[in-house]
Every structure is written in structure tokens, then in C-alpha cells.
Amino acid sequence: MVASEVWDAETKPIHFVCNRAARRAMNIVAELESTLKGCNSVMTLSTPVQLPCTELHVASWENKSHQERRGDVVASLRLLIExxxxxxxxxxxxxxxxxLQRxxxxxxxxxxxxTDLQLSGPVVSPSLSCVPQSSQSLSTVLLRYNQLISGKLEQFMIHLEDRCTSQ
Structure with a gap:
């Protein structure tokens, strides 16, 4: 059976920005890693997966607009999902x-x-901030995904938290 978190139809992306507990709950990597331990035969994937860009260079990250930060994270997520x-x-x-479905x-x-998050400024096409590496290890894929979620994505949300008081 495939379980998936489904957001309430009334929930808006700004609620995700303003609720750290919701962000932590949505990160299911630890649960997937636990499930993976019971699936020993799938530790090695049949084909390599390109890994998301997870390195965060603080100085360059601080100089990016909200649109550019979102574009960086979105490009990494799209690379991984493909x-x-x-x-x-x-x-x-x-x-x-x-x-893999989860x-x-x-x-x-x-x-x-x-993609539904309303940001001001010119729209920026998603672009990667690194040359992607690849791996056939599902545990490595999960590790890099977790680094993306708890690193770049979380830093992006923290930069947007000033909007929470006005919502």
C-alpha cells in the first residue's frame, strides 16, 4: 500500500512557510530510510539517479533573490524526480x-x-547551482534528498518567514 501525505484543499503554501512543524512532518526521509532497511534487495538501483544540488554557499545564497532561491530548489527537485x-x-x-512511489x-x-508560492519580483527559470552527480545507491539518493530538504529548502523558508506575521 502506498501512503502519501495529502494537504488540505484550504491549505496555502504560506502555511507551509509559517509552520516549521508542518515542514518537519512533511520530510519523510527517515521513514523511507527505515522502510529501505526492510527492502535489502533494492539498495542498488538498476540505473543511476542524478542527485540534487545540496551544497549551500552562504555568501552566494544570501545574494540570490527569492525567485532565484526557489528556482535553485525547484530545479534540484525536478532533476531528482525525473x-x-x-x-x-x-x-x-x-x-x-x-x-520509490512514496x-x-x-x-x-x-x-x-x-510552484504555488507567491513571490514578488521577476520570474526566474529554475536552474541548477551545480553539475549534478549520480548514484545507483538508494540510500545515497535519500541522503542527498534529505540534505536538500533540510538545507536549501529550509533556508529558503526561513528567509520567507517575515511574511508570516502579515498573513
Whole structure:
């Protein structure tokens, strides 16, 4: 059975920005890693997955606009979800496929929130801040995804928290 967090239809992306507990609850990487331990046969993926850009250079990050920060995170999430979709399509049904489906759903949730988030300034096309590496290790993919969520994405949300008092 595939479980996925479904947001209330009335929830807006700004609620995600303003609620750290909701952000922590949405990060299901620890749960996926626990599930992965029970799926020993899927530790190695059938094809490499390109990894998201997780390095955060504070000085350059601080000089980016909100649109550029969002573009960086969105590009990394899109890169990752495309790789997950390919691996999932090539996988045999079972524990690993269900885990990949949950990962895909979780990434999609983040993408929906980020793309619906209202930001001022000129729209910036999503672009990667690094040359992506790849890995066939699902545990490495999960580690890098967690680094993206708890690093760049969280820093982006912290920069937006000043909007919370006006909501």
C-alpha cells in the first residue's frame, strides 16, 4: 500500500512557510530510510539517479533573490524526480517500487508548494547551482534528498518567514 501525505484543499503554501512543524512532518526521509532497511534487495538501483544540488554557499545564497532561491530548489527537485520516475519504471513491483512511489509523491508535494508560492519580483527559470552527480545507491539518493530538504529548502523558508506575521 502506498501512503502519501495529502494537504488540505484550504491549505496555502504560506502555511507551509509559517509552520516549521508542518515542514518537519512533511520530510519523510527517515521513514523511507527505515522502510529501505526492510527492502535489502533494492539498495542498488538498476540505473543511476542524478542527485540534487545540496551544497549551500552562504555568501552566494544570501545574494540570490527569492525567485532565484526557489528556482535553485525547484530545479534540484525536478532533476531528482525525473531520475526517480525512470528507476521506478524499470523496477520490478515490490517493496522498492512502493518506496520509490512514496519518494516521488513526496517530491511532487514539495514541487506543488514551491510552484504555488507567491513571490514578488521577476520570474526566474529554475536552474541548477551545480553539475549534478549520480548514484545507483538508494540510500545515497535519500541522503542527498534529505540534505536538500533540510538545507536549501529550509533556508529558503526561513528567509520567507517575515511574511508570516502579515498573513
Amino acid at each position: 531520475g526517480v520516475k525512470v528507476v521506478k519504471a524499470l523496477s520490478q513491483p515490490g517493496c522498492g517500487t512502493l518506496l 519518494l516521488e509523491n513526496n517530491i511532487n508535494n514539495y514541487l506543488l508548494i514551491l
